[in-house]
Amino acid sequence: KAGVTQTPRYLIKTRGQQVTLSCSPISGHRSVSWYQQTPGQGLQFLFEYFSETQRNKGNFPGRFSGRQFSNSRSEMNVSTLELGDSALYLCASSWGAGGPTEAFFGQGTRLTVV
């Protein structure tokens, strides 16, 4: 069974630009969560989508947004990039309902803002 796929794996962007990251969840999973991880830091929760609706949201500025499509694939967008947005962005998919739901992670997208 295919795992969680994130594209692209690496990105270099300039300050002020915008970027879109993509996540394809495990087949059948309806929940996709996004996290930011900087060196030496834990996982910082961005937001979670379940059945195309944002169900949970972390404490990030409005420059960070996301969406989920009917096939559960999700995209995350960051506008007006800042140097501090350089990080590993991780997406995780899960069933999202019906009991404890393990999250399975992709390999991440490494974003560098210069």
Added chain:
Amino acid sequence: EDQVTQSPEALRLQEGESSSLNCSYTVSGLRGLFWYRQDPGKGPEFLFTLYSAGEEKEKERLKATLTKKESFLHITAPKPEDSATYLCAVQAMDSNYQLIWGAGTKLIIKP
């Protein structure tokens, strides 16, 4: 407020030296507790789910246990390849399925 605390922050062991990592949590009602392993630059890898106090799960040299306030990840006779950051997360009954994460324990096994 739901909270997860992991200790120690870092742990250095000699190969073969067994030890335990701690994850203490405060939630109104536990739906599940999860352990993950993360290697540098990669996404976390799922290890275990624990649902209720008294439950235990094992995988190779790892054994996870759960009480009403904390979970332990016991590592028996570790090898250098067990070196990684171990993350704990909890899901509360009233959390809308959101995971609350600990900061992790960085484990280094020296040969």
